[in-house]
Amino acid sequence: MSRHIPETIQAIEPLRPDAPFREVDFAPVDVLLTPQPDGSLILSNRQPLAALPVTQIGEYLRHHAAQRPHQTFLAEPGADGQWQRLTYAQALTKANAVSQWLLDQQLPAGRPVLILSENSINQALLQFAAMQIGVPVMPVSPAYSLMSEACGKIADLSQRFLPALIYAGNSRRFAKALAVARAHSPDALWLCDDNVNADAIPFDRAAATSPTHAVEEAFGRVGHDTIARLLLTSGSTGSPKAVIMTQRNIIASGVLWDQVWPFLAKEPLVMVDWLPWNHTAGAHGALAMVLRHGGTLYLDDGKPVPHLIGRTVQHLRDIKPNVMTNVPRGLDMLVAAMEDDPAIAKDIFARLNAIVYGGASLAPNTLLKLEQLSAQATGRRIPISSSLGSTETTMPATLIWWPPKVLGTLGLPAPGVEAKLVPLGDRYEIRFRGPNITRGYYNDDAANQKSYDEEGFMLTGDAVVFADDEHPEEGLFYAGRLSENFKLATGTWVSVATVRGNLLPQLHPFVTDAVLTGHDRNELGALFFLNTSQIRKRLAGAADLDDAALTQFAPLQDIIREGIERHNRNFPGSSTRIARALLLDSPPSIDDNEITDKGYINQSGVLKRRAEAVKRLYDGQTLDSDCLIIDT
Structure with a gap:
């Protein structure tokens, strides 16, 4: 048999609606499969990666601040329930001010900005301000601060990476984690949104600094190989590792995505998203995608948990985004809400061009329901794209850029990405190489030495199979995590x-x-x-x-x-x-x-x-x- 479609996917295929897909401008599917002397296969995209249009992502902010100064870039719910908006011009002004404040502090080189709290406008400004002058940011999961009794991972990270600056939006809420972080990095500055603690510097004070030419000089020193972010792995096998994200990694990841999804440039991009920026899907998916295209990102204060999913549903109905990124659990809960009230589907699918998910497999029934509900609500099926990626691949390495003939595949390598498929019984171990792939882990030579093969391909630890051995253009299916089996x-x-x-x-x-x-x-x-x-x-x-x-x-x-x-x-x-x-x-x-x-x-x-x-x-x-x- 040349086909390897899971039985659960085969079972839903006859139930898929026959409605046409929404007309979305995708790139052609044209991949190359090259056998190697050692028995492995190289799967690559025939479309080469386009030239990188900018040297650092801060250039996107400057471009849109000049071209569309009054357009909303970021919006977040305020205390009164109304959207608090930040335009591109305001974002650039405040980012430059915070950059100057950071330069004035003379932070030690190589020591990151540790970010403890959730997505917010101020967090975005701090990240952009630091990255555009060459100061790496390390956003960490709020769960390490709020769900842990001892904040053990905060202690570990503070000891290993000695942050020069620690930021938390609400100092009372993050008091325990702040105390732990400061105990292990005692000379770190402390930045918060409030004025509760005398030792903490209010964010508004930093954002009121008058920029000097020093900001421009620091901006000019940032290049493709400058470290922008240090994103943490899950730490499932020990302490989290800090993945180096250079400007090149982030820019290339955006370019390859835009090449296969050219429709992103056809209309103003509007997204409603809760994915945390300490994960690559949030930082390099929604936030970076909106920034590249001069769109608007609404910071969702809902989440796929029972007491917050209603907020997400209401935001999606009100805003009507044209692209959605989510995790499987979020899509499961959205489908349940739409089944309870078909009017929700009409609102959510009204302008939606594509859904992309990752992080785990999506239940076949949820995939089917998304097609059925979108067809019922609009007369068209919404293309649903999965991807295979990790913190180390920036995001994504594979992607779907066609109306899926088979639901649930991981897609194929995007332009500039090479996938090495190493035979492993009836599956393949998949490895990646390309400009979006990290060059390694920060201050961790031992991990770096065992994370790449002799040809420079990054070892993912994941297994895949072709949906159809004779038709690789149908995509890859996930076949498990090698270390779990x-x-x-x-x-x-x-x-x-x-x-x-x-x-x-x-x-x-x-x-x-x-x-x-x-x-x-x-x-x-x-x-x-x-x-x-x-x-x-x-x-x-x-x-x-x-x-x-x-x-x-x-x-x-x-x-x-x-x-x-x-x-x-x-x-x-x-x-x-x-x-x-x-x-x-x-x-x-x-x-x-x-x-x-x-x-x-x-x-x-x-x-x-x-x-x-x-x-x-x-x-x-x-x-x-x-x-x-x-x-x-």
Whole structure:
């Protein structure tokens, strides 16, 4: 068989609507597949990367401030619920003022600006101000400050990178993290939006500085190879590494995207986005895309969580963006809202030209529903694009730039990107090389030495397959994270991402995530994290039970067992069939490395912390009441 389309995708293909796709101007699909003497394949785009139009991203801000000074660049919800707007001219004026203030502080070279808090206009101004004069910024996940009891990662980062400046919008909210960071980098300056602490410098004071010619001189010294950002990896295998993002990386990533999506330049770009700027998808997706095209970015104060998704839905309905970036969980929740109220779909899809998602696989049913809902609302299907990328690839390395014949692929390498496909059984390990790929990790020679092969391709640790071996232009499918996969005692490999992707839809909405077990054992098992709020809401008799009691609640166990059995009927093989499961009575812990700041489960971290639970799961046939044995 030359086709490798997952069974879950094959199942929804007959259900796709036959409505035409929205007319969107995409580049031609023209890729080259070149066999190598060692058996690997090089997959590349025949369209070369265009010349980089600017030397640093600050030039985009200057260009648009001159061409469209009164247009809104950034908008954020104010205390009164109204949008607080910043024009391009205002953004440039304030960025230059903060640049001068930074120069006046004579910050030690090579020490970054550590940003603790969420997206905001002031954070954007600080980032632009620092990057345009050659001061690297290191935005970190707010979860490290707000979800951690000890702020251990903040302590680690402050010790290793010795920030010269620490910024948090709200000093009271981030008081614990600020104290930890300052304890480990005691000479760092402290910048906050408020006037609560005498030691902190108010952001407004920095933004009121009068620029001098020193700003222009520093601006002129910044080149393509100047470090702009230091973005952190998830730290799933230890301390987060700081990925070097040069001006070249960021500019090239934008150029390759614009080449295959030329429609971005056809009308003013309007986006509503919550993706955090400490992740490449937020910083180099929405924020950078809007800046390149002189568009408007509305900073969404909603998120894909039950108590905030309503804010996102309302913002999308009011603004009606023409491009949407999101994560799978966000799209799942938007689909649920649109199914409850079809008027929401009419508003959200009114001007939308494309949806792009990444970070994890999107459930096939959500892909199908997005096509169906957009066709029902507008008479046209909205193109849905996934991508394969990482912090190290800036964003993206692969992308879809055609109306997808097959849903759920990762697309193909964009212009300037080469993908090396190294055979690995029935899959390929994928590696990348190109001007958007990081040159390495900041102050981490050991990581750099093991992150690239002898030809300079970055090792991603990801596996892929072609949708169709004979037609590579149909794209690639994700085939798992190599470090997560394991062998059963029979020697059979288990593809963790594939099994989880097929299993979790059968357990929705009662299970938030699953970790697979069975390394060197005869049977595949699973640890389940429960969606306790949905269980208490939906199941009679569950409302007053604590988390431990829920794991032993018979009606819930019956639902979980039935979901697993449905999965097993679809996937009966030894490497896919779940033979036993355990319901966990506590959520994953960010402090114990069980969950990344993106909200994704760290398989190895959970198995390490829950080793006793795994042992209990496999100890004999008589198990505790929170364990399930699934009949053959």
